[in-house]
Amino acid sequence: MARYAGFHRPNRPLAVYAAVFSIILYLPILFIPIFSFNSGVYVKFPLEGFTFNWYWDLFQREPLLQALWNSVRVACFVSVLSTLIAIPAALAIARYRMPGKTPAVSFIMLPLVLPGLIMGVALLTLLNRMGVTLSLVTVTIGHMVICLPYAISVLLPRFIGFNRSLEEASADLGEPPLRTFWRVTLPCNMPGILACLLMTFTISFDEFFMAFFLSGAQSTLPMYIWGQLRFPQDFPSLLALSTLIILFSFVLIFASLRLAKIGQPAQQETGR
Amino acid sequence: MISIRNVSKTFGRVQAVRDVSLDIRAGEFFSLLGASGSGKTTLLRMLAGFEGVTSGTILIDGQEMQDSPPHLRPVNMVFQNYAIFPHLNVRDNIAYGLRRLSVPSAKQAEMVDEMLEMIALPGYGDRRATQLSGGQMQRVALARALILKPKVLLLDEPLGALDKQLREQMQLELRALQKKLGITFVLVTHDQEEALTLSDRIAVMSQGAVLQVDTPAGLYERPRNKAIASFIGNMNFFDATVSRMGPPAVDIPGFGRMMLNGHDNGRPDGSAALVAIRPEKLTLHAAPPAMAALKGVLQTRQYLGGREMLHVGIAGRAAPIAVALQGDQDEATASLSQGHPVWLTWKDDALLVLDAE
């Protein structure tokens, strides 16, 4: 579409602002990897030397590896369970007219606007009165509550944009609802479902607010890091660990967002 | 074959289908014709099972079906946007419904090949569904439905997306196919020409209700009211008063008395009525004819390629009368220009008397 140059002039100051903004956004995070390779113990300029030591050190630490494993386990459960619950929920919201749908949906999306502190404390209160001991299981439940709304919000636009007549055609040709889901809906929405799994995994893996209140004897990785923050001489190891985690999260989320096609319009699956 | 009895459908506060009753015979090509919002697609979807009925019953081949989900009905549908599965190839698309029936794969392959021959796409089996053109996808959709040998085939505006040439070709093919297979076809369309060409019978729908069910000729020649008369083809209307002094006739202002041979429909003397006549049933004269004629002035000529529509203004009447001329015209008529006086005549049985509105 031809535009005469005068109307959409590139706005130099704005572009500079955008660049500066992006840099400042990433800067604090970038310092972590930078100092994780620094041979000096204290985090300050000037840099002293380059080393991989802090990274090797990580693998010696038993509690760290244990916490890592705990986080992975929890995240796996959370992502699978949240996705399993989110899929029928998103389908229902996308497809059916239901009385009281809006309040019901708002209720389900509530965790997006409740501070983690409140949810964690509330859940803790209930669990305590019920006599349930805190453990990785309680953390899993807490995480599922947060992840479900995110999972639904990833899947919902995909299901809404999904050509419904494909499912109708399948039913028309004789397949009952579950088989229609298995043969048509699932394969065609695989990217979205994968995105959902990846995103919920990452959210759970990095989550701290609620884990703080709901953890028992076994800690998740963020809890472990929290515990280690008290020891300044261990800072560089923490930096190394953090770098790895950040890298890992970046990769997962990048893949997930690409798969979920955030920002691109929903595409019709069948040509016309 | 299909009995629709007092079926209604309400969406929230909107009534999409109002108390519709229809009977569709086995082996016929039946069309639901109407504008958008007339309820025709909703009715079709209720036949297929994608919408439940709010009230009423639907019987297919004698069995009550309105509570059955779509996968349990002996009915198959061809969708408006074809709904071809993008993640399967042509062969798997066509054979989709066979998997459930545990048809052995050798037999399946044979049936699919048969189908591919029938839709004139032999050898296309391994193509990805997304590589096909619109017309090809539509045929695959047809094959996919027909391979299951349904009792009824439903078609939801299947030709809407095709260009004119292709559409007309497909119309002929569809008609031939239906005749050959003998399956009941129910077609939904807003294109009256399509309905008139393809159907054995048509149900004209408007705002959720059925206005008239008749054969194409019946609808064209004997529309039951003004809505249908003007929906199908063009129509000229005259306000008139019934006269029963002497033989049945109507008084048309500006013309006088018109005889109604055989059109006596029991209307009382002096009542208002609407007289209608098709443009092609009017005869145009460049000079005053021997019989009684309606005098007017030629306003415009509309060239339609092979035929012309002439618009004639009549004194005392706001809207001009449309007169259709087909084929070759004599010199006098061909040279008529704007402002020239003309005379219109017609045969008595060309008139239709409808209720005044």
Next chain:
Amino acid sequence: MTATDVRAGRRTRPGALTRFLHRHEGWRGYLLLAPALILMAAAILFPLGMTLTMSTWSLSGYDIDQTPGVGNYAAMAENPMFRVLILRTLTISLTCTLFTVILVYPMAYFVAFHTYRNKALWLIILTLPFWTSYLLRVFAWKVVLGYEGVLNTGLLSLGIVFEPVAALLYSQTAVTIVLAHSWAAFAILPIYVSLEKINRTYLEAAADLGDGPARRFWRITFPLSLPGVVAAFILMFVPTMGEYITPLMVGGPDSMMIGNLVQTMFGPMNNWPAGAALAVVMMVTIALAGLVFIVLNKLVQR
């Protein structure tokens, strides 16, 4: 193969449940929604109810006295420190939110109006940091703002200051900055979405009628983006109100927020009823603020 062969397996009468579900679309929907609703009821509704109940109990010695009463609330109302705490929390949240919304608006504008093919990429780039561990981000800021941290040693070595700036860390300023950075994504996205939705032809029409770029912005773009701005406000305000990690890590004694008090009550002080009461008060405050914003939203969506 005859028609009956092919479809022999097909004709089964639908069961009563199938018929019912086919008739009633709403029930089908709720059946699918049920697991989600059950989870939410179990993990939010009941816990919140329990919290409310506990807030009416009180601590007596090491046990919890379960006689319902408003003792905790009364104690809060009487305690002037509490009022200070709430006010401070509100102040920090509001300034932080305002500060962030103003700063991210031009960025969102840039992506909405000055990028053409890479919008998805930009959005990913802008939101990526927020998907990483919250804890690590705050930690990173600690590194940057510390007395011997990056910013200070950098400034020192560049000769801009002669002494490390102590106020950078462990202060309200630090908390505000870090909160702004932590939750900025919640502000960027709604503003971006509302800017993106603006029909460009409105702007073209305005230009056609004689408005220059600045007037076009103030008369058309900005008003139309207000719903997004209000949404950004709410989405940032709520989590910042519930913050306790950031104040703990980068805040000083004068920058503790309500969240910290709640955490203390549930932690070292072991006064769960009081903590529950505080949590309830927090929720009510947030709900009130939310209502204010919703009203604003309605006003703005003419």
